[in-house]
Amino acid sequence: MPPVQPMLAKAVKGVPQKGDYSFEPKWDGFRCLVFRDGDEVELTSRNTKPLTRYFPEVVAAIKEQLPERIVLDGELFVALRSSSGRDRLEFEVLQERIHPAKSRVDMLAEKTPAGFVAFDLLALGDESYLERPFTERRAAMTEALTGLTGPCFLTRTTRDPAEAEQWFADFEGAGLDGVMAKPLAAPYEQNARTMLKIKHERTADVVVAGYREHKTSTPESPLLGSLLLGLYADGELQHIGVSASFTAARRAELIEELQPLVCPIEDHPWGKWQEFLTANPERVPGTQSRWSQGKDLSFVPLRPERVLEVKYDHMEGRRFRHTAQFKRWRDDRDPESCGYEQLEEPVSYDLARVLSGADNPAGGDGDD
CATH class of the missing domain: 2.40.50.140 (Nucleic acid-binding proteins)
Incomplete structure (x- = not known):
């Protein structure tokens, strides 16, 4: 049961080409941990504050689509259809959902319903998955959430850096803001910057x-x-x-x-x-x-x-x-x-090498 602090990410520049990582799209919404125990459902934010009352339609979808006893890490989002007929994430519309009036919450739940995309498993049934490597967490989550078509979804993943780079380029048009990289062997560490995030901007x-x-x-x-x-x-x-x-x-x-x-x-x-x-x-x-x-x-x-x-x-x-x-x-x-x-920490570099041309052993103008 809550409170549980989500695992965090550190910004890096570019998709890692080496190392054992699982890559997935970086969603642009509210980070959300889902706790379900039968008819009891709790949604908590990145800073462990309750979100349940603001998203009644997501609570209903969780009861209908997810296993009876499960704890998931994921993202709440709102997607709207654009004039081109394509859906796009709309963070500003999502922010409108945090409102004190129940009547407005219910109206927005119907007018701009939110969805939930799962990307990590913390517990299933009686078992905690926090200490297990991501490979095991992902396998168990995939088996438990097979067949989801919305409003609850399971995020896609790849181990191919080239495919992740293609996602980075292509998915921006849908409102996503980058790619995440998770170490395959790492456990789920609360409040630790274990993951890497690659964003389109600093x-x-x-x-x-x-x-x-x-x-x-x-x-x-x-x-x-x-x-x-x-x-x-x-x-x-x-x-x-x-x-x-x-x-x-x-x-x-x-x-x-x-x-x-x-x-x-x-x-x-x-x-x-x-x-x-x-x-x-x-x-x-x-x-x-x-x-x-x-x-x-x-x-x-x-x-x-x-x-x-x-x-x-x-x-x-x-x-x-x-x-x-x-x-x-x-x-x-x-x-x-x-x-x-x-903050992203740039790789340090010796200015003297730039000024002296030490990286250009041929002694040319550096354009070769």
């Missing part, structure tokens, strides 16, 4: 910790200029960068949406850094550097309760090198779960 789930007003903002028409972002390291919220590219209408919407989170700086995790407002120590927000002399870097502190998914190009030290792009809110994530370990 993304990170970050904590919104404050904002700065736009230079055109006025008391009568307040506008948000940028969001200050943070990640947790050793239990403390560190400054990692900003997100700033918004339309004027979106700037007005965001500043209004964030007002309930405004708090005194003394109550904020970054309050202890007030004394450094002109010194610019590492990762301290709102501080001056030689590039920002004269700029107003004061910010409005927010209680760090909301999580945002951003797109970024690369890191410089422990910060985003450039402004991160606002992608979407992640209300299914706990702020404390957003740490540096989720």
Whole structure:
């Protein structure tokens, strides 16, 4: 029975060509653990919060389609038919399902029904599968879930890296956002980054910790200029960068949406850094550097309760090198779960070798 924490993934660049992996599509939905014991069904999120009341149609499908006693790891999703006649995952529509009113939940369950795709087995009958290698978990899950045609599904897998690369290219058009790689011999480790994820872009789930007003903002028409972002390291919220590219209408919407989170700086995790407002120590927000002399870097502190998914190009030290792009809110994530370990770590390389041409023994121009 819950709570059980799902196994996590670490971002890597490119489908691994070596090693014993099982590859599967990376679904774009809500991570969900399913617990069924007869007529009792519980759905829990990535951060172990209950999801059951928001997806009554999935609960009904689980009772109809899945074995009587089973625990599965998978993903909740909503797929809609596009104008071209093809189904596509719609994360924004899925987010609408998290609503306090039962009447709205029931209406959306009928209007935009969700599905569940299973991709790992934790228990079946009286047996726990947590300590078994993925090869055994997958074999038992395939046998137990044979014949599913929806709303519950079993994800496809392959051991062929070339086929996984083809999926990476082809499935994006259906709203999937990459490929997962699972070590065949690994057990199911709760809250451990055992799996690998290969995504179409570098993304990170970050904590919104404050904002700065736009230079055109006025008391009568307040506008948000940028969001200050943070990640947790050793239990403390560190400054990692900003997100700033918004339309004027979106700037007005965001500043209004964030007002309930405004708090005194003394109550904020970054309050202890007030004394450094002109010194610019590492990762301290709102501080001056030689590039920002004269700029107003004061910010409005927010209680760090909301999580945002951003797109970024690369890191410089422990910060985003450039402004991160606002992608979407992640209300299914706990702020404390957003740490540096989720970030892709580039392979280190000696700059001297680049400058000296040491990798080109022929001494040519490098285009051969």
